[in-house]
Amino acid sequence: MGKNKITGPRFEMREKKRRANTVLNTLIVVVIVLIICITWSVFFATGGSKDTAKPTKPAEQPKVSESVEKEPAKEEEEKKEETKTEEKAEPVNGKVMVTDITDPNVVEAYTNPSWKPVGTEQSEPHVTKFDSKSADWKEMLQVAAYATELTVSDIFAQRISNGGGANKVNAVIGTKDRKYMYRVKLEWVTNEGWMPTLVEQLK
Structure with missing residues (x-):
């Protein structure tokens, strides 16, 4: 005679517990994967923004433009002074x-x-x-x-x-x-x- 299929309340409890464990394990794996994905995206996104922010320093930009603007002004003043000196020394009608x-x-x-x-x-x-x-x-x-x-x-x-x-x-x-x-x-x-x-x- 073949073995009889086991049924009954005890069997049903075991089946339910097994299914619950399976679902729980699946959820744990999903949560771990999500945590890994979020951590990866946050870490690399922040690192990337920091890397791109490093080369540009907005505070230094005006300093460069100021120095560039000051040099032509200084050259203009020097030219005016040279012109005044030349006018004093330049002969007028030979004088x-x-x-x-x-x-x-x-x-x-x-x-x-x-x-x-x-x-x-x-x-x-x-x-x-x-x-x-x-x-x-x-x-x-x-x-x-x-x-x-x-x-x-x-x-x-x-x-x-x-x-x-x-x-x-x-x-x-x-x-x-x-x-x-x-x-x-x-x-x-x-x-x-x-x-x-x-x-x-x-x-």
């Missing part, structure tokens, strides 16, 4: 303006690289004469007029005096309309005559 004036009676002063001796009828050795009727006096007035871009007929000699050496004089002249007064420094060039070296416009 080179003198900037280091210490005499309070001088309005402006200038020299001119193109100035040359105007020639002379006198012979060497030259001796400076302060006689208003001498040839030397007349030539000094001609050179003073030449340096101030005037003519002899436009000016009068207020005073001609020694300029600090045997071959140097200071000729103080004025325009006949009394608007301008000048002090012209002259220097004697051997066999060539008087040559202007500096013009100072006086108050």
Whole structure:
């Protein structure tokens, strides 16, 4: 005779317990898998965002732009200063303006690289004469007029005096309309005559 199939309340209890254990084990596996998936996604997502955030530092961006903006401004200021310096030293109509004036009676002063001796009828050795009727006096007035871009007929000699050496004089002249007064420094060039070296416009 074959074995009889086991039935009864005890058998049913065992079956139910077995099914419950199976379901429970399945749920535990599902929960573990979910935990692993969530942990993996959170870990790698956070790590990725940190990695991408590291290279860019927003706080440093303005500093770079500020330095870039400051450099052209600084260069512009330097160019303006250079332009001002060049304007002071640049000849105007051949004149080179003198900037280091210490005499309070001088309005402006200038020299001119193109100035040359105007020639002379006198012979060497030259001796400076302060006689208003001498040839030397007349030539000094001609050179003073030449340096101030005037003519002899436009000016009068207020005073001609020694300029600090045997071959140097200071000729103080004025325009006949009394608007301008000048002090012209002259220097004697051997066999060539008087040559202007500096013009100072006086108050």
